[in-house]
Amino acid sequence: MSAQREPSLFGHRWLLYELTRREIFSRYAGSAGGLAWTILQPLAQLAIFSIVFSQVFRATVPPNYPGVTYLAFVAVVLWPWIMFADSVQRGMAAVTANAGLVRKVALPCELFVYASVIACYAIHLAGFAGVLIVLRLYGENIRLDGIPVAVLLMIPYLLLATGIALALGALHTIVRDVEHGTGLVLTLVFYATPILYPLSFVPESWRGIVMVNPVAQLSERLRDVLLHGPSLTQTDAWIALIGVAVFAAGLWTFRRLSPYFEDFL
């Protein structure tokens, strides 16, 4: 049929660049605090969680993570989670947010989702790097040599987020309920993921179910790498595979529905 919608990422790289720029720009446009807000928000969450759980609930860091406080213990996985959740929510709404373009210009719509997710990752990765450096300066035992592997692990995390954002974004364009449901599910997944607690706190019989969740796997691995030092395990290959599979499934759903987006916007 018509050739224009034919998605070629390479041919549209300039557009992807511009859209990502615009996305980042939108985050702080019109606010005096600028990009600081995008870092302040996860920072506040981190502060709340670490105060409530370490001071009120008296949560302690398990002995196999020596030299770190509860704050650092949570920070190394909370930040990637926020990155993931933010990407899913914004990526999902990207098509409807760009309805004006979708309805009037022949473009591969997945670009909007990509731009949204990439912008989220760019902003939060910068924040994450800053937080890791600050924690390290305060004497937390964060293994800087683990960072390269952590960055590597971010790739399946990114694929996972993009795949989910694509699938949900496509559905959301047609049925707007998806947005509300997603917020709820993300909250559930957050508490079902060993972020505020180590996996060892979970009853033995439940661990299998908890670890079905790839985000839980990723969180455990990230914490391991950043607090214990670099390592590559079989789990990483498994995670990468899941990341690719989720992305492919998301893209399939998206492309399947994208020709009809214009009908619903």
Add this chain to the structure above:
Amino acid sequence: MSGPVLVRLAGVTKDYPKVATDADRLRTIASLLLGRGERPHFRALEDVGLEVHAGESVGLIGENGAGKSTLLKIIAGVVRPTRGTVEVKGRVSALLELGSGFHPDYTGRENIFLSSAVMGLSRREARSKVDAIIEFADIGEQIDEPIKHYSSGMVVRLGFAVATALRPDLLITDEVLAVGDESFQKKCIQWMQGYLDGGGTLLLCSHSMYHVQTLCRKTLWVHHGHARAFGESFDVTREYLTYHEEKRRNDAAPPATIPGNMPRIESAWIEGTDGSKRSTFRQGETLVVQGVAYEPDQRSPVLLFGIVRADGTPVYGSPSSEAGFVPEATGDKRFAFAVRFDSLALLPGKYMLKLHALDPEGLRLFDTVENEFVVTGETRDFGLVRMQHSWMRGRGS
């Protein structure tokens, strides 16, 4: 004249899903994912075919909601037709809405880069064209202000300016000339004419018959989702205007609008010197208007004629009182009259002859009857009428 085919549509049908209820939405999503099943829909286009050759300019006209925009979107590749085939070759630039994708907080300049990327330019290409774009948009110093402070006209100018930098093989525009001020419209039309002269292909959707006639050689009339007529712009637009004329007449059918006790034009027609009705005249021919006026008090009404060009530009008008003509009664309260235009000076084009009946004092205007006519001829004159003149050797001082 005609080059290779750039656009070929065959049997294009577009159904839009009807999603009035939540159940509809869910049913639609399921059938889309599974690729089968009936979905509730309404039909925006049905079995439309169109061929556009390179170098052609095709106008697209029709009532609101007739399916013009949907058709353009299908050609632009924004919408996939439910049935039928679409072949489009070459670089297409579709101006379905100017300024779509602009970011309100970006400055005009930044939006040029964004918009160029949307249209497929790389950053380097955009950088090399940005000055030309800014010049065309003619926004002045505000180009470095956020566009949320722009007037809507300025946004449109910027949007069109970006498009001018592209020189696509096929340019699709949807009613973009309607916005923007007079001088910018002229600039756009000039640009489009230059683009066409340079071998460009244009698909123009407009409600302005004047624009369609000046820019497009051929025109497609879309009516209720069907291609109702396709051919020479002149013929199709005339047919279209006639349709509207009739529709308006039917709408205004209850004669209560003009009270029976007011002077009015009962009938009027245009004929040649031989007395046969017609609406096409060669330049320089003689045109005669015949009419019958009604005056309830048996007193001679004042009559007024006016000639306007198809785009509404007034050419000339004069009341019967000016010439001292007093129509005589030819029957019960009826007054027949005629106006003769010897050697028609009007330049070739389409015109409207309007007749009005005024009260015997010539103060109040009650009625308007319109008759369309066409002046043909080949001339390189421009303006409205041919003025008597002669060229000769000058005195030199």
